[in-house]
Amino acid sequence: MKITAGSRWKSAVCATEIVIVKAPKEDARLECGGVAMLAVSAERAGAGAPSPERRDGTLLGKRYGDQTAGLEVLCIKAGEGSLSLDGRPLALREARPLPSSD
């Protein structure tokens, strides 16, 4: 699937929603709960569930990424599924917050 910076995606099997902060260098399959994610405007098909090995959950406001593909996403709605790209789990990005300056 074509993943562009700024695009929004939602999980097909849980409440997770993400926005793409950095797009991957090449097209890839973005998954949540082990199932391909949907464009935010798409309808969820039905009552799927995250697969057991992909249900660690997502946390609101956390960034996840895949260094190999250069992907970075921001979770804008939390859910039960966990994120992966072409089957590789996305890693939680460490925060490096700076002191407020404005």
Added chain:
Amino acid sequence: MHTGLLLEMAAEGLGGRIAVGPLESGITFANMLVRAREAAVSLAASPARTLAYIGLNSPAFSIALFASAFANRPFAPLNYRLPDAELRRLLARTAPCLVIVDDDMLVRAAGVDGVTVVARSRWLAAPAALAVGPEPVAADPEDIAVLLFTSGTTAEPKAAVLRHRHLTGYVISTLEFMAAAEDEAALVSVPPYHIAAVSAVLTSAYLGRRVVHLENFAPEDWVRLARRERVTHAMLVPTMLGRVLDVLETSGEQLPFLRHLSYGGGPMPTAAIERAMRFLPAVDFVNGYGLTETSSTIAVLTPEDHRAAQASEDPAIRRRLGSVGRPLPAIELEIRDAEGRSVPAGEPGEVWVRGEQVSGEYLNQNAIRADGWFSTRDYGWLDEGGFLFLGGRLDDVIVRGGENLSPGEIEEVLRAHPDVRDVAVIGLPDDEWGERVAAVVVSRGDRRPEELRRWVRERLRSTKTPEDIIYRDTLPYNETGKLLRRALKLEVAQTAPPARAG
């Protein structure tokens, strides 16, 4: 993503927290999202292509900023302090637009072609009442989020363009979502047409921090509001900070809740920050350097940097108190010479930056290079530790006999003299040298030009010693504390005697 998404996240994560206003009566993040979406529906259904704002700081400003994102209409806060004719000319440039105007300023915006005026009170009470329509389509990352008009002292003001990707890039790369403790409150007192007012609304939403707006800066009001609203965080321009300290000194009042004070938007004399640190020892100080065109901050001097510099015996570390700190991790920064070549640490030149938050764009004019680098027109240098020192605007650099002299460096030295209350160093036309160095001084009493010249000569090279020392009762500043250097230069060049002192 667009800036409205930051508010959506805050409403999702911390919907019950107060986003703006007093703790007892403020607007929650959840409520702000509802209001911004309602306002967006009516905005999108109107013929307006831009949402303009003429007025003081208020919750309407925060709501309007987010509503413009949901309706995909650029938000243009205008400088209400401009004379009527100039204000109306800017307003006409944003047409067709909807403009939110403070109730007591309505007459100033009336009757401009293509401009629909709505009073702030009416818009705030019922933003949806203006027009009805379908759910609007929110902005794309490439769409324009904010238009900020530059002060334009020499020409027609330019409209700096900040796209959604610039502003959200800045917020996401520098902050951790919901990192604010529940008791945190940020006091915003820069005017709404300043980049720091825009970024404060966005960063506060993302952090989950309450914003308290001071309508119009006066130091006594600032202290009163900071105490009453239990303000923990604030940003001030250097002149504002000095005036706040004066009030504290006179009244003996304290700021028991304040723990974090950032400053920026102009040079901060080392003596002034030392005074502030002495006065408010429990407060963390942050110097933030940035431009409108870079979506706010690109370098910070952190609280740890402040304390390390203050405590150090090493002059190289101690002088960092007068620096603007190091570039943000997501920012690349280089000092380049006039030919555009990068220069090593210690050598001065122009500050160039690159990063996701750097727009470098004006309406109808792109000032950014194809490779993403933006020339700030600021003059500066880096020390061995990567700390950035600024020496003023490149246009203000004095070229004396082929040597580039930084007004900022000479001003800093002069400011440390006990006779000097305020000072501006400028270049004046000179037959022999092209330009000569002149210091315009506001004195604390004694007028001893030879003493000041000796003071500089002992601390800097003789070529940096002002040839002219000119005394004035005050220096001209604009309302956000920026020295009106060009106006001063013009005035001094017309009145200063051509003969050299000493």
